[in-house]
Amino acid sequence: MRHSMVLAVAIFSAVSAGCGSSVPQTSVPTGYKNGQPAVPTPEDAIAKLETPEDRATYLRQLGSDSSFEPQKHVAMLENCEKESNEEVATAAKELLERK
Helix, strand or coil, X not given: CHHHHHHHHHHHHXXXXXXXXXXXXXXXXXXXXXXXXXXXXXXXXXXXXCCHHHHHHHHHHHHHXXXXXXXXXXXXXXXXXXXXXXXHHHHHHHHHHHC
């Protein structure tokens, strides 16, 4: 019994010492910049949207965003303008006209 108690204390001590010696993380996790989550570019954001309705809604939101600069995203807007969905094409065309 005494040997098992000593063995249990030794194992517990070894586990406790191993848990306390972690190396601090020095690199920034993916998707974070300066400790803040990185904002995806409009190209990345629209590529992740699955339905044409979602893409049209996103483009309309960009249209009401005063910080959005259509001239910096002409290629994306031209691709959206060629889409078969009328809502997406119209929203992209409106943004292209703003540039």
